[in-house]
Amino acid sequence: MSNIPRGVRNGLLGVSLPVYLLLYAPLAIIAVFSFAPSLHHPGLNVAAYGLLANDPQVLAAIRRSLVLALCSAALGTMLGTLMGFGLSRFRPAKGGGFWVGTLPSLIIYLPIIMPSLVFGISEMIFFNYVHQYTGLLSAGLLTMGIAHVTFQAPYVALVVYARLAGLDANLFEASHDLYANGLKSFLYLTIPVVRPALIGGFLLAITLSIDDFTISFFTAGPGSVTLPIYIYGEIARKGSSPEINAIGTLMIATVIGVALLYYVVTRQQGRIGQTSAA
Amino acid sequence: MSGLTPAIKKPRVNAERLATALRLWIAAGPGLFWIILFLLIPSAMLLAIAFLTNSDFGSPVLPLSLGSFSEVAGYGILGWSGANFVTLARSLVQTGAATSMTILLAYPLVFFIITRPANLRPVLLLFAILPSWTNQVVRTYAWMQLLNPEAPLSHIAQKLGIIPEHLGLMPGDFAVLIGLTYNYLPYMVVPLYAAAEKLDWTLVEAGRDLYASGTKLFFNTVFPQTLPGLLSGIILVGIPAFGDYVVPQLLGGDRAMMLGSLIAGQFTFSPNWPYGAALTLIMLAFTCLGLVTFRRLTQRMGAGEGAML
Numbered sequence: 067m068s069n070i071p072r073g074v075r076n077g078l079l080g081v082s083l084p085v086y087l088l089l090y091a092p093l094a095i096i097a098v099f100s101f102a103p104s105l106h107h108p109g110l111n112v113a114a115y116g117l118l119a120n121d122p123q124v125l126a127a128i129r130r131s132l133v134l135a136l137c138s139a140a141l142g143t144m145l146g147t148l149m150g151f152g153l154s155r156f157r158p159a160k161g162g163g164f165w166v167g168t169l170p171s172l173i174i175y176l177p178i179i180m181p182s183l184v185f186g187i188s189e190m191i192f193f194n195y196v197h198q199y200t201g202l203l204s205a206g207l208l209t210m211g212i213a214h215v216t217f218q219a220p221y222v223a224l225v226v227y228a229r230l231a232g233l234d235a236n237l238f239e240a241s242h243d244l245y246a247n248g249l250k251s252f253l254y255l256t257i258p259v260v261r262p263a264l265i266g267g268f269l270l271a272i273t274l275s276i277d278d279f280t281i282s283f284f285t286a287g288p289g290s291v292t293l294p295i296y297i298y299g300e301i302a303r304k305g306s307s308p309e310i311n312a313i314g315t316l317m318i319a320t321v322i323g324v325a326l327l328y329y330v331v332t333r334q335q336g337r338i339g340q341t342s343a344a
Numbered sequence: 345m346s347g348l349t350p351a352i353k354k355p356r357v358n359a360e361r362l363a364t365a366l367r368l369w370i371a372a373g374p375g376l377f378w379i380i381l382f383l384l385i386p387s388a389m390l391l392a393i394a395f396l397t398n399s400d401f402g403s404p405v406l407p408l409s410l411g412s413f414s415e416v417a418g419y420g421i422l423g424w425s426g427a428n429f430v431t432l433a434r435s436l437v438q439t440g441a442a443t444s445m446t447i448l449l450a451y452p453l454v455f456f457i458i459t460r461p462a463n464l465r466p467v468l469l470l471f472a473i474l475p476s477w478t479n480q481v482v483r484t485y486a487w488m489q490l491l492n493p494e495a496p497l498s499h500i501a502q503k504l505g506i507i508p509e510h511l512g513l514m515p516g517d518f519a520v521l522i523g524l525t526y527n528y529l530p531y532m533v534v535p536l537y538a539a540a541e542k543l544d545w546t547l548v549e550a551g552r553d554l555y556a557s558g559t560k561l562f563f564n565t566v567f568p569q570t571l572p573g574l575l576s577g578i579i580l581v582g583i584p585a586f587g588d589y590v591v592p593q594l595l596g597g598d599r600a601m602m603l604g605s606l607i608a609g610q611f612t613f614s615p616n617w618p619y620g621a622a623l624t625l626i627m628l629a630f631t632c633l634g635l636v637t638f639r640r641l642t643q644r645m646g647a648g649e650g651a652m653l
Contacts, residue, residue, distance in 0.1 A: 070459055075459055077452075078452050078455050078456040078459060079456060081452035081453075081456070082452055082453045082456035082457075085449050085452070085453050085472075086453075086471065086472070088449075088526070089471075089472065089474075089475050089526075089529070090475065091490070092483065092486030092487050092489070092490050092526070093475060093478070093483075093486055095486060095489050095490055096482070096485070096486050096489060099489060145374055145375035145378055146375060148371050148372060148373075148374060148375055149371075149372040149375035149376065151371055151372075152367070152368045152369075152370075152371030152372030152373075153368065153372055155367075155368075155371070156364045156365070156367045156368035156371065157364075157368060165365055165369075166364070166365045166368055170368065170372055170376055173376050173379050173380060173384065174375075174376070174379070176379060176383055176384060177379060177383055179583060179631070179635060180383070180387065181583060181584060181586065181587025181588075181604075181627060181628075181631060182584065182587065182589070183587050183588075183589045183604050183607060183608060183627075184387065184390070184587065184607075184624050184627065184628060185383065185387075187390060187607070187608075187611050187620070187624065188383065188386035188387040188389065188390045189382065189383070189386050190611065191386060191389055191390055191393065191617070192382070192385065192386030192389055195389070212382055213382070215378065215382075216378065216379055216382045216383050219375045219378065219379070220375075220379070223372075223375065248367070273477050276479060277476075277477065277478070277479055277480060278479075278480075279479060279480050279481045279590055280480075280589050280590060284611070293479075294479045294480075294481050294482075297479070297481050297482065297485065298481050298590075301481070301485055301488070301594065305488075305492075306485075306488065306489060306492075310485065311489075313482075314478075314482045314485060314486065317478055317479060317482055318475075318478050318482065321474065321477045321478050322474060325470060325474055325477065329466070329467070329470060
């Protein structure tokens with residue numbers, strides 16, 4: 067691929083730079099507006115951030131978002147790992163018919179392919195009826211969490227499945243020959259092998275939870291305003307404000323910071339892995 | 345070895361298969377039942393509601409009817425209106441346009457990334473998908489800031505005569521298209537990158553040796569190899585874009601209504617669950633149609649090895 071004509075390479079660069087610009091310009095604009103609230107009064111200040119730090123509603127929303135993301139991701143990773151493990155380990159290569167092949171795949175793909183609006187409204191109706199007839203599951207962080215686990219688990223399953231699919235089946239035979247039972251080989255063989263996928267899946271689950279608005283919006287109750295729902299409400303009420311810009315900037319900064327940290331850590335781990343392998 | 349005991353082979357295999365199936369359902373069972381209970385059953389309820397009657401309070405009541413579907417087709421108390429068809433058509437056109445935009449942007453971006461040195465590629469890819477890790481509301485709000493009538497971009501467009509003097513670049517169809525493209529671009533970039541990374545460049549060399557050049561070289565050697573990635577990208581972008589709620593809501597306004605806003609309205613401000621559920625059924629029908637079509641195409645390409653389904 068090195069002998070792609072120089073003209074084509076420059077052309078690709080010429081088109082791609084504006085695309086990168088397009089990707090970051092809107093985010094940069096929010097960041098600028100958060101420090102320079104008004105075009106008419108030039109000058110930078112951090113007043114918007116001061117407002118945030120003293121706004122109990124915002125702080126409560128951040129706390130709820132974090133609790134929701136961490137708790138749902140923990141359960142979603144557990145269920146997802148078991149699904150990915152079960153499908154990769156106990157399904158014959160040739161699909162295995164309806165009960166072993168088609169049905170589990172369909173169920174796992176359902177949350178992924180279903181438009182999130184339909185997802186959210188379905189759950190809203192379900193929780194509504196459950197609450198009406200049993201008094202349980204009133205709309206709040208719990209119902210949001212249940213919904214989040216439902217869309218996190220399949221993604222984690224895919225990540226874990228991809229990791230295990232490349233694994234030599236003979237390893238399981240070997241552990242069986244060494245008298246490990248199912249549980250032991252799961253704990254001492256599967257878990258160590260999927261650990262990177264487990265961590266990756268957990269982080270993915272957190273990202274999915276924090277990224278979601280639509281499903282959260284329809285499963286939330288009056289007492290469970292998380293950060294995205296709070297922002298949406300503020301936008302609907304005010305259009306724009308320095309405070310929203312400041313929250314947005316903090317969210318963007320967090321994501322970029324975490325991504326860079328993750329990248330640096332995995333790169334170092336990769337290097338350590340390489341040296342120890344060599 | 346198995347040839348030595350042909351008599352007992354068959355029943356043992358069956359018992360083994362049953363045991364494997366049982367193990368599968370024991371391991372994957374909790375997750376599968378979670379999805380059945382909290383998504384399959386709820387969505388079945390939603391679809392069932394489409395065939396009920398709307399009560400005065402917006403909740404569905406028993407007499408089974410197809411009333412909600414005639415409402416979907418445009419028959420209301422005020423006579424027939426084509427508004428729903430316009431909304432559906434707009435959703436389809438916007439989905440097609442946004443998907444095309446992501447293809448047009450993703451191809452050069454992906455080939456830019458894979459023609460860089462190997463150690464730079466992960467970073468460049470990361471920076472291409474990083475914005476999608478922020479919340480969708482924040483991303484869409486960012487475009488509200490860029491496109492609103494008081495922002496410089498709108499003033500420039502007004503000066504150039506692209507839009508009338510008193511209007512901004514939002515709310516409207518244009519803003520929705522931008523918002524959808526921006527939100528779903530990474531969903532096109534990732535599968536395309538996965539396909540392009542595995543590209544067999546010897547085919548390109550062979551094509552060049554045969555004096556093919558430029559577009560001919562691209563469409564005969566590169567494009568067919570990236571087609572599986574492109575098709576999964578189209579599914580990954582098209583489905584959520586068609587059902588999107590946030591973007592048309594924040595950037596669209598009333599005159600750029602998409603199916604998502606129409607559906608959500610029936611469950612929020614002016615509840616009419618059966619009507620909303622019937623609209624949902626229409627959305628799902630189009631989603632499935634698109635999914636099945638593109639899966640067929642992908643299977644015909646012989647792609648998707650390593651996928652679970």
